[in-house]
Amino acid sequence: MPTVNLNKQVVENLLGKKVPVEKLKDRISMLGTDLESITDKEITVEIFPNRPDLLSEQGFARALSSFMNIKTGIKKYYIKKSGFSCKVEKALDSWPYTVNAIVKNLKFNNERIREIMQLQEKLGTTLTRNRRKGGIGIYPLDKIKFPIRFTTMKLKDIKFKPLESDKEMNGLEIINDHPTGKKYGYILAKEKEHPVFIDFNNNIMSIPPIINSHDTGRINESTKEIFIECSGPDLDTLNVALNIIVTSLADMDGEIYSLDIIYKNKKLVTPNLEPSLMNLDINYINKILDLNLKESEVKKYLQMMGLDLINKKAIIPAYRIDILHQIDLVEEIAIAYGYENFDYKLSNFGSVAEENKLEIFKKKISTILTSLGFIEINTFHLTNEEKNNKKMNIKEEFIKLENSINEDFDILRSWLLPSSLEVLTNNKHYDLPQKIFEIARIFKENKEIDKLSILICNSKTNFTEIKQVLDALFLSLGLNYDIKETKHNSFIEGRTGSILLKNKEIGILGEIHPTKSLILQLRNNRVFFKFY
Numbered sequence: 183m184p185t186v187n188l189n190k191q192v193v194e195n196l197l198g199k200k201v202p203v204e205k206l207k208d209r210i211s212m213l214g215t216d217l218e219s220i221t222d223k224e225i226t227v228e229i230f231p232n233r234p235d236l237l238s239e240q241g242f243a244r245a246l247s248s249f250m251n252i253k254t255g256i257k258k259y260y261i262k263k264s265g266f267s268c269k270v271e272k273a274l275d276s277w278p279y280t281v282n283a284i285v286k287n288l289k290f291n292n293e294r295i296r297e298i299m300q301l302q303e304k305l306g307t308t309l310t311r312n313r314r315k316g317g318i319g320i321y322p323l324d325k326i327k328f329p330i331r332f333t334t335m336k337l338k339d340i341k342f343k344p345l346e347s348d349k350e351m352n353g354l355e356i357i358n359d360h361p362t363g364k365k366y367g368y369i370l371a372k373e374k375e376h377p378v379f380i381d382f383n384n385n386i387m388s389i390p391p392i393i394n395s396h397d398t399g400r401i402n403e404s405t406k407e408i409f410i411e412c413s414g415p416d417l418d419t420l421n422v423a424l425n426i427i428v429t430s431l432a433d434m435d436g437e438i439y440s441l442d443i444i445y446k447n448k449k450l451v452t453p454n455l456e457p458s459l460m461n462l463d464i465n466y467i468n469k470i471l472d473l474n475l476k477e478s479e480v481k482k483y484l485q486m487m488g489l490d491l492i493n494k495k496a497i498i499p500a501y502r503i504d505i506l507h508q509i510d511l512v513e514e515i516a517i518a519y520g521y522e523n524f525d526y527k528l529s530n531f532g533s534v535a536e537e538n539k540l541e542i543f544k545k546k547i548s549t550i551l552t553s554l555g556f557i558e559i560n561t562f563h564l565t566n567e568e569k570n571n572k573k574m575n576i577k578e579e580f581i582k583l584e585n586s587i588n589e590d591f592d593i594l595r596s597w598l599l600p601s602s603l604e605v606l607t608n609n610k611h612y613d614l615p616q617k618i619f620e621i622a623r624i625f626k627e628n629k630e631i632d633k634l635s636i637l638i639c640n641s642k643t644n645f646t647e648i649k650q651v652l653d654a655l656f657l658s659l660g661l662n663y664d665i666k667e668t669k670h671n672s673f674i675e676g677r678t679g680s681i682l683l684k685n686k687e688i689g690i691l692g693e694i695h696p697t698k699s700l701i702l703q704l705r706n707n708r709v710f711f712k713f714y
Contacts, residue, residue, distance in 0.1 A: 184231070192293070193243045237300075237304040241501070245488055256489065262440070283452060285410065285439070298427075326385070327381050341386070343395060425500045426501045484518070489511075551655070574600055597624055597633070615640035621634050679692060
């Protein structure tokens with residue numbers, strides 16, 4: 183969880199009153215954040231990842247003010263039209279979106295600049311996943327000229343002076359030599375071109391999500407008006423990031439202005455601070471919380487959490503991303519009601535706890551294999567057809583996701599071997615032998631199954647070695663097994679066998695075919711074994 187250091191005086195000024203330290207400690211802890219410390223000057227808290235709106239003094243004070251019944255309900259923010267636009271001329275499939283805003287009438291000082299920079303940094307770390315899901319740029323409005331273009335260029339053709347640098351660099355130099363470029367350059371490293379913002383005077387403003395230009399992207403105490411851009415692969419994430427920033431700036435007495443974002447086939451107007459609606463069932467709330475709340479009480483508690491209720495519909499502000507289902511509203515009401523106010527009741531249900539027998543069995547297998555020198559791995563449930571089938575030269579049935587947002591992870595894996603092989607592929611720089619195993623879930627039509635995968639990678643390993651592992655495993659489990667020669671398109675013919683337990687096939691072992699597995703070829707034809 184991200185830790186933020188909030189200026190205590192700024193928070194109290196936004197609350198409109200000085201709060202005794204003990205009461206402040208109590209209310210902050212009960213709000214749903216992890217309070218680390220409060221001093222005369224600073225409040226240090228850990229913020230849960232689902233509440234990025236609390237990452238600034240302004241957002242934190244807004245939530246705390248509602249929770250303490252100082253200013254309850256949804257705070258209204260007003261947006262004016264700027265008359266400016268950003269044209270999306272060309273965009274990467276992996277980085278297609280941008281949303282923009284302008285905020286005027288700002289009065290920056292060192293403290294406010296620190297606050298907005300901390301917010302930008304923490305949003306980049308949490309909401310946009312270390313910038314992989316979006317980049318955020320803030321620019322003095324007087325240094326750029328509209329309209330702005332969002333397009334792509336080759337790194338060698340991108341030239342500007344990066345932030346806090348004293349010399350002009352091209353994109354390749356920024357990626358390879360600048361500290362920020364080296365830190366974030368990997369995000370779009372596979373792309374032939376990179377996204378850039380360019381103003382009407384053809385000044386390159388930034389390479390998102392890496393770094394801004396020093397000439398157009400550095401704010402200081404004399405800055406009164408700023409331009410904000412968020413760009414990346416996920417439009418919803420970008421909208422929330424922009425909404426959090428502009429509302430925090432509005433609470434610094436700034437005035438929010440919208441821009442037209444012009445795509446080839448559509449136009450967006452951002453930011454959009456219209457709240458969303460969610461149906462709310464009072465009976466459902468009372469059933470979950472074992473209370474008997476009236477609609478007026480539910481409304482009061484929602485308002486204490488910065489929400490509202492109108493005609494049995496919950497009103498959710500545009501900077502909140504954590505309300506996805508009615509159960510999330512139940513949690514908000516429970517926090518406002520006060521966990522300390524719930525009656526403690528012993529359940530009339532009684533049982534004796536016992537560890538699941540399957541988990542005991544899996545733990546035993548893990549212990550045996552670890553004692554044989556294997557390392558346990560844990561890979562993703564999601565993969566793609568290329569890895570699951572084509573690289574393994576098979577046609578395995580699989581379950582495809584309906585709403586996948588990434589083509590690299592658009593199916594549920596139907597067997598473990600491809601995932602295990604990929605681990606070895608990504609660890610070619612480590613010495614041999616490499617011995618790994620995984621006990622994990624695969625997915626078939628209408629069922630989920632736990633499977634075991636064991637691999638040995640070594641230049642001198644052979645079929646006998648993996649069979650010895652199999653012998654040791656079954657002997658430790660007190661089981662007898664047989665092997666029957668078989669064929670499998672992922673394995674070398676004549677070096678492949680079915681594993682039989684009580685005449686029932688439970689798995690396969692053998693040598694991965696050196697010409698049929700593309701993953702194998704990436705590892706210079708070293709030999710793999712598989713058992714599941």
